[in-house]
Amino acid sequence: xxxxxxxxxxxxxxxxxxxxxxxxxxxxxxxxxxxxxxxxxxxxxxxxxxxxxxxxxxxxxxxxxxxxxxxxxxxxxxxxxxxxxxxxxxxxxxxxxxxxxxxxxxxxxxxxxxxxxxxxxxxxxxxxxxxxxxxxxxxxxxxxxxxxxxxxxxxxxxxxxxxxxxxxxxxxxxxxxxxxxxxxxxxxxxxxxxxxxxxxxxxxxxxxxxxxxxxxxxxxxxxxxxxxxxxxxxxxxxxxxxxxxxxxxxxxxxxxxxxxxxxxxxxxxxxxxxxxxxxxxxxxxxxxxxxxxxxxxxxxxxxxxxxxxxxx
Amino acid sequence: xxxxxxxxxxxxxxxxxxxxxxxxxxxxxxxxxxxxxxxxxxxxxxxxxxxxxxxxxxxxxxxxxxxxxxxxxxxxxxxxxxxxxxxxxxxxxxxxxxxxxxxxxxxxxxxxxxxxxxxxxxxxxxxxxxxxxxxxxxxxxxxxxxxxxxxxxxxxxxxxxxxxxxxxxxxxxxxxxxxxxxxxxxxxxxxxxxxxxxxxxxxxxxxxxxxxxxxxxxxxxxxxxxxxxxxxxxxxxxxxxxxxxxxxxxxxxxxxxxxxxxxxxxxxxxxxxxxxxxxxxxxxxxxxxxxxxxxxxxxxxxxxxxxxxxxxxxxxxxxxxxxxxxxxxxxxxxxxxxxxxxxxxxxxxxxxxxxxxxxxxxxxxxxxxxxxxxxxxxxxxxxxxxxxxxxxxxxxxxxxxxxxxxxxxxxxxxxxxxxxxxxxxxxxxxxxxxxxxxxxxxxxxxxxxxxxxxxxxx
Numbered sequence: 001x002x003x004x005x006x007x008x009x010x011x012x013x014x015x016x017x018x019x020x021x022x023x024x025x026x027x028x029x030x031x032x033x034x035x036x037x038x039x040x041x042x043x044x045x046x047x048x049x050x051x052x053x054x055x056x057x058x059x060x061x062x063x064x065x066x067x068x069x070x071x072x073x074x075x076x077x078x079x080x081x082x083x084x085x086x087x088x089x090x091x092x093x094x095x096x097x098x099x100x101x102x103x104x105x106x107x108x109x110x111x112x113x114x115x116x117x118x119x120x121x122x123x124x125x126x127x128x129x130x131x132x133x134x135x136x137x138x139x140x141x142x143x144x145x146x147x148x149x150x151x152x153x154x155x156x157x158x159x160x161x162x163x164x165x166x167x168x169x170x171x172x173x174x175x176x177x178x179x180x181x182x183x184x185x186x187x188x189x190x191x192x193x194x195x196x197x198x199x200x201x202x203x204x205x206x207x208x209x210x211x212x213x214x215x216x217x218x219x220x221x222x223x224x225x226x227x228x229x230x231x232x233x234x235x236x237x238x239x240x241x242x243x244x245x246x247x248x249x250x251x252x253x254x255x256x257x258x259x260x261x262x263x264x265x266x267x268x269x270x271x272x273x274x275x276x277x278x279x280x281x282x283x284x285x286x287x288x289x290x291x292x293x294x295x296x297x298x299x300x301x302x303x304x305x306x307x308x309x310x311x312x
Numbered sequence: 313x314x315x316x317x318x319x320x321x322x323x324x325x326x327x328x329x330x331x332x333x334x335x336x337x338x339x340x341x342x343x344x345x346x347x348x349x350x351x352x353x354x355x356x357x358x359x360x361x362x363x364x365x366x367x368x369x370x371x372x373x374x375x376x377x378x379x380x381x382x383x384x385x386x387x388x389x390x391x392x393x394x395x396x397x398x399x400x401x402x403x404x405x406x407x408x409x410x411x412x413x414x415x416x417x418x419x420x421x422x423x424x425x426x427x428x429x430x431x432x433x434x435x436x437x438x439x440x441x442x443x444x445x446x447x448x449x450x451x452x453x454x455x456x457x458x459x460x461x462x463x464x465x466x467x468x469x470x471x472x473x474x475x476x477x478x479x480x481x482x483x484x485x486x487x488x489x490x491x492x493x494x495x496x497x498x499x500x501x502x503x504x505x506x507x508x509x510x511x512x513x514x515x516x517x518x519x520x521x522x523x524x525x526x527x528x529x530x531x532x533x534x535x536x537x538x539x540x541x542x543x544x545x546x547x548x549x550x551x552x553x554x555x556x557x558x559x560x561x562x563x564x565x566x567x568x569x570x571x572x573x574x575x576x577x578x579x580x581x582x583x584x585x586x587x588x589x590x591x592x593x594x595x596x597x598x599x600x601x602x603x604x605x606x607x608x609x610x611x612x613x614x615x616x617x618x619x620x621x622x623x624x625x626x627x628x629x630x631x632x633x634x635x636x637x638x639x640x641x642x643x644x645x646x647x648x649x650x651x652x653x654x655x656x657x658x659x660x661x662x663x664x665x666x667x668x669x670x671x672x673x674x675x676x677x678x679x680x681x682x683x684x685x686x687x688x689x690x691x692x693x694x695x696x697x698x699x700x701x702x703x704x705x706x707x708x709x710x711x712x713x714x715x716x717x718x719x720x721x722x723x724x725x726x727x728x729x730x731x732x733x734x735x736x737x738x739x740x741x742x743x744x745x746x747x748x749x750x751x752x753x754x755x756x757x758x759x760x761x762x763x764x765x766x767x768x769x770x
Contacts, residue, residue: 041427048424049440055647056444058468059455074466075458124357133347137769139354144765146365148754150708152730153747156375156740157368185364188357217349246448248711253735263450270715273457284454288447295446299439302446306652307659 056288063089063281070277089278090286098257099283102265106245106287108176109261113183113244118237120184121191122229126221128192129199130207140196146189155253158182162254174256182254183244191236194305198232199225235305238298242291262287369751376744389745393726402724405638409709409725413642413649414702418695420646421653425661426683428654438658442651449648453715456644460631460716470628477626485580485621489529492559498569499524502616507623511586515612519549522615525559525569526578534558535599538576544602552593552608554615556581557601577601581621585613634722641716641723645709653698660694661687704757707750726750 061075064085069077078084093099127133128140165172172178202225210220226233248263255264266283269276295302379385393399424441428434444452461467464474491499491510502509516522521544541557557577559569566572577600585593585605592613593605605615631640664687672682688695710727717723724732726746734743 042431045424045427045431045437049437052440052444052647054468055455055459056447058458059451062458070466072465074468074471076468076471120356120360123353127350127353131347131350131353133350136350141762141765143361144761145758146361147761148704148757149365149369150704150727150747150750150754152708152710152727153372153751154365154368155731156734156744156747157371158364159735160371161363161368181360182364185360188361189365192357217353221353242446246450248448248450248714249731252731263448266450266454267715270454270718273718274461277458280454281458284451288451291446291448292443295443296439299442303442303655306445306655 059281060285062277063285065089067275067278070281071274089282093279093282093286096279099262099265099279102260102262103286105176105255105259106261106263109179109183109251109255109259110241110244113180113187114237114240116180116184117187117191117240118233121188121195121236122226122233123221124188124192125195125199126225128196129202130225131217143189143192147193149186149189151186151249154182154186155249159253173254174259176255176259179251179254179259179261182250183240183247186250187240187243191240194236195229195232198229202228231301231304234298234301238294238302239305241294242302245287245291372744372747372751375740376748377741379741380739382741385741389741390749392742393729393746393749398721398724399729401721402726402729405724406707406726408638409642409706410703413645413706414699416642417646417649417653417702418657418698420650421655421657421698422691422695424650424654425658428658429661438651438655442655444648445651449709449711450715452644452648453712456640456647456716457718459644460640462627462630462632464628467628467631469631473628474626477628485582486526486529486533486578487622489526489533489558489578489622492525492527492568497525498522499526499617507619509619510617510622512615516552516554516585516615517612518552518608518610519547520552521547522552522554523569523571524554524556524583524615524617526556526617527559529558529560529578534576535579539579539599539601540573541571541575541577541601543571544604547604550606550608550610552585552605552613552615554583554603555601556583556597556603556617582618584616584618586616587611587613591616632716632718632720634720637717637720637723641713644712644716645706648712649702649705653702656698657691657694660691664690700757700760704754707753 058075061078062070064087065075065078066084066086066088069084124143128136128143159173162173162178206224206228207220210224215223246263247261248267251259251261251264252267255261260268262283266280266287269279269283273280376389377384377386379388394403424437428437431437459467459469462470464470488506490501490508491497496513498513499510500513502511510524510526512522512524523543541555544553544555547553555571555577557571557575559575560566561572561574566575577597579597579599579601581597581601581603583595583597583603583605584591585608593608595603595605597603629636631637668686668690669682672686677685708727709725710731713723713725713728714731717728727750730743730746730750733739733746
């Protein structure tokens with residue numbers, strides 16, 4: 001019995017795993033066509049993959065060449081003249097105080113905005129999934145409706161609102177706090193939606209058991225839901241992290257020169273594009289390096305998040 | 313961070329309450345905590361959503377009926393969005409974006425998803441194509457500003473376009489070059505101006521040789537390692553030989569119309585032998601500038617260097633010029649978002665029951681019919697989700713247009729116009745009207761999501 005079980009399990013998993021499982025019985029002609037077609041597909045896909053890599057490679061190589069070289073020849077000439085490669089753009093960029101400040105501002109904005117969204121959305125999602133209160137379904141529909149609200153609709157009103165919040169020497173407008181809160185608010189609908197769906201799939205028995213044992217809702221949330229929600233929370237965290245790290249528009253409106261993240265600082269250097277390649281290329285590369293590392297380290301969760309956010 | 317500590321109190325208060333409530337209808341119902349407790353869990357989220365999302369929507373709607381200085385002006389802000397050249401361009405571009413970008417991204421995604429089904433390194437491929445999703449539009453913008461650089465020596469897009477063009481249309485060897493002015497020269501320009509053919513003044517007999525000196529060759533078009541020009545070896549019968557060279561000795565000296573030892577040959581020049589206006593033979597010059605026209609019947613010929621040798625070099629497309637800029641930015645967008653469509657559609661493909669496809673194949677359907685009649689209909693819901701998600705995303709596209717367009721009004725879209733009006737020109741009335749328009753445009757998607765949710769609930 002057990003062998004049969006594992007067999008059926010295997011054959012069920014194969015197509016899901018690589019999606020390449022062919023039909024078990026196919027005519028010779030069909031197989032030949034399949035092979036040739038497969039060969040053509042391979043070639044096409046190799047070309048496409050190169051096509052996708054070249055632009056980023058171009059940025060990376062350009063960031064390793066002097067402004068003079070970038071001004072006179074294409075980045076691909078390094079393959080014939082590798083002596084062009086230099087770290088000088090990086091070292092001079094990292095010597096710029098305002099760039100380094102903007103890097104830390106990006107961290108100071110992104111980390112709290114991610115943690116806050118995870119915590120606040122988990123609480124709300126738990127309520128939507130497992131607590132009963134009047135108007136629950138209706139309120140959840142509102143959250144789903146807010147999923148697609150364009151950021152643009154809130155820029156003018158929130159700018160005005162922030163402008164009015166002044167406590168002592170603290171001005172909300174232009175502060176990191178303001179940028180963070182805006183990101184949290186606009187991250188919440190997606191976060192609540194994603195987590196509620198995941199939490200709702202947790203077996204009811206687990207919760208009932210915990211409630212029977214006299215666990216408070218807060219304990220259940222902390223000890224049962226939060227740990228079980230791990231994968232969904234990881235997906236959400238990565239999403240929010242990338243969304244905030246990569247944002248330009250929100251910081252363009254709500255941050256000032258003291259609280260600006262890298263994206264806004266780099267944008268301010270765009271006016272003289274050709275002359276500033278030695279700043280823009282390494283700067284853009286540093287700014288994309290962190291998301292890239294996060295992406296490759298957690299790509300499974302990232303893909304899951306994409307699937308859960310759209311298809312479900 | 314403060315908010316994290318705000319959350320516990322309401323929940324902690326529930327500790328006591330949770331135990332005490334036992335139910336009306338037995339175990340399951342009775343275990344449910346009181347509904348006010350939910351308020352504690354929801355409070356932080358509702359406060360933020362209320363103040364920073366819902367209230368602003370209402371405020372924007374109201375604000376959109378007032379002009380820049382705050383006086384009521386009815387619908388003027390809305391009609392203003394469709395007036396004036398720059399506004400209309402933004403509206404037109406938004407329409408182009410919404411129609412073109414999601415469609416192409418979905419098609420590419422479908423294509424990649426289907427193609428990767430059969431290959432073993434599908435995961436690696438998907439990672440590569442999906443990767444741009446992780447990086448910012450700002451970084452993508454910088455990347456594509458580099459790609460789209462006008463000069464084919466710097467921008468990889470034009471380098472590729474020019475390479476392809478030169479392969480098929482022939483490479484221009486020496487733009488601007490031409491014969492020495494004046495009478496009694498061995499060669500003369502046929503016509504006037506730049507990029508005209510150069511012909512020999514006197515006819516050349518088959519079995520003879522000719523000298524074709526050129527001037528005004530720009531240094532950047534000379535070979536990296538110029539080979540000194542040589543006088544062509546004497547022609548055998550049925551041949552015409554000759555030399556095309558840069559008749560200029562550095563630092564002066566040298567005899568005009570004679571091959572001097574330091575003068576460089578011009579390789580790659582097309583040479584034609586003409587009789588009665590017809591091309592009888594054609595060849596290209598070698599590194600030292602010599603050429604041999606073979607199989608020339610007896611008679612006298614005019615040698616011609618056709619104008620392709622001298623026309624201005626093809627410089628590639630003007631990607632960031634006024635006509636191509638929106639397609640160019642959409643191209644960058646495809647690069648970023650195709651991975652998204654591919655991953656979603658691939659997941660949809662994997663979920664299609666194999667039996668359905670097999671049944672069709674057993675019935676004798678070709679692969680294309682299976683794809684067209686079985687796969688696509690089964691994929692339709694996924695394709696719809698992908699399209700809707702992309703349309704919403706495209707409506708909001710700001711960074712990419714802002715960075716690659718660099719403020720060019722020809723590239724503008726509504727989402728960018730909203731920012732420019734509100735924060736660049738200080739007209740928050742018009743800005744709010746554009747924001748509300750964007751909001752109205754995503755409303756169908758909002759209803760689509762709500763309907764989908766309701767169906768799932770049932």
